[in-house]
Amino acid sequence: MTGLPFLSVVIPCWNEAGFVAAFLDSVLANDYPPDRMEILLVDGMSDDGTREIVARYAEREPRLHLVDNPGHSKPVALNLGILEARGDVIIRLDVHAVYQNDYLRQCVQGLVAHPEADNVGGVRRAEPRDEKLLSRAISLANTHPLAAGNAKYRIGASGPKWVDTVFGGCYRRDVFDRIGLFDERLDRTQDLELNQRLRAAGGKILLIPDIICTYYPRGDWREFVTWTYRSAYWAFRGSRTVGRWIGSWRNCVPLGFVAGLAGAAVLGPHSKLVRQVAGTVVGTYASMVLISSARVAKREGDPRLLVAMPVVFFATHVAYGVGSAVGILDPAGRR
Structure with missing residues (x-):
């Protein structure tokens, strides 16, 4: 050495x-x-x-x-x-x-x-x-x-x-x-x-x-959700503050997911096509989450994770997506 x-x-x-x-x-x-x-x-x-x-x-x-x-x-x-x-x-x-x-x-x-x-x-x-x-x-x-x-x-x-x-x-x-x-x-x-x-x-x-x-x-529910939200918020607000995109495509996926859910909730009651597309997307997402959770539960030898993992995955995506949207819209992020 x-x-x-x-x-x-x-x-x-x-x-x-x-x-x-x-x-x-x-x-x-x-x-x-x-x-x-x-x-x-x-x-x-x-x-x-x-x-x-x-x-x-x-x-x-x-x-x-x-x-x-x-x-x-x-x-x-x-x-x-x-x-x-x-x-x-x-x-x-x-x-x-x-x-x-x-x-x-x-x-x-x-x-x-x-x-x-x-x-x-x-x-x-x-x-x-x-x-x-x-x-x-x-x-x-x-x-x-x-x-x-x-x-x-x-x-x-x-x-x-x-x-x-x-x-x-x-x-x-x-x-x-x-x-x-x-x-x-x-x-x-x-x-x-x-x-x-x-x-x-x-x-x-x-x-x-x-x-x-x-x-x-963070292992506490409130700390975990807050940390996830703020991580997303600062990725997008930070980009606005410095005047250039500082993240990766992976930072944008939860935002697209949450925006899609919000759009389906608004337009779905008025459009059969929107309901069909939303149903396909949600079904595919649910399948991915359940399959991934089942694999984790099997690997860890704990069937309780089959319930806990989908909740954590969904909370991660929603908290990150919402934080991203707020980071984009917050006037405090102006350069």
Whole structure:
């Protein structure tokens, strides 16, 4: 492992007392040379005990530094960390995940082995936060193509693949000199926007499926629906804010689904053709959802998922579709 570049690990954080200890344990257990890295946890002035936990870790771990972010903005936190970072390579990590002990090394070695790559990432495996049925169904849907589309960092890949975005991301430092920092106008999807800007400038993003982290999706119903809605909202509002489309075709599918349902509800009572087309579409959709749910239930050995998975799939599509529509129409998204 000689010759590895100096690595700066940048972590935006706010009120993560329930996750930050396990997260830090996984990062500190990584096998990247300790004298070749620094860890910058940028905290939005947490008031739930997060800062005290991080301070205890920092007392015994000289690589870890607590950076203040007087506000809750994630892109501001990322930019503060990047501006303070000393590394030739900068990797962004999420507190709602734990990382294999070779995660950092494999990301950096991916950059070294592929000089044409500007950003390297891996696969985000989802695990439930608890053993409740809903939490399990949400985590299983999180990595299923019916909910994740073709997002390779969620559904996986058979080998290294050039992609449009990755989870987190391990960047060469000169990327930020070339294209700028994260857009601080975007509460969410700032990584999506940065990666789209990187690709538009000729940069390349590489997914290496052997690089794995474990992510814990929102397991509470209200949190899950709100998170899904806001993710969609910011993908579309963010595009309007920056003046260009920052997403993928997969972001548009739920919008088309919800728009079709709304159109059928309005026009269906007045048109037999609309009712027939709507019936065919809904029937096909229901079949896809039930078949996918049955396969998941069989694979997991839990027949209860045959009921839970359709609910989660449908809620994902509707919440994302509605969030997309609001993001398009919200006057606050004007550039």
